[in-house]
Amino acid sequence: ALHEYRSQEMERKQWGITKLYNAYFDEPASQLYKLHQQLDKLVLRAYGFKPNDDLLEKLLTLNLQLAAQEEAGETVIGPWAP
Template identity: 70%
Template structure:
């Protein structure tokens, strides 16, 4: 990366759209999980949904209420 004068953004942009890219696969999985965590649909206006959520959480903080993140939607693996 240093030799090519690439930062993380250039690296990401160069390989993000390659279907075989592990980075693209991980990003797609992350997107899917975030949508599931927050109850958003892929057809929703995500920016509007995030703004509304941010405003809701900011109001809770101002009222002194705890702000807790969403739970992981994937089944947890039991360890015995």
């Protein structure tokens, strides 16, 4: 939905993505803002993170774990896979 919205808005306004984000990303009433809020919630849920977590620390830890798995020759899959 986010990709579709951005594409339509950029085409309609004849703007690039930077101009679109500069105009609407920090505007809570905008559809762009709302779609990013939804995406953020989905990503947090997919990875089992909480909104108040230190996300950079969590992502670094996850990255190091996955790198170690790859180094050991293990298959690395996304959080959505069984």
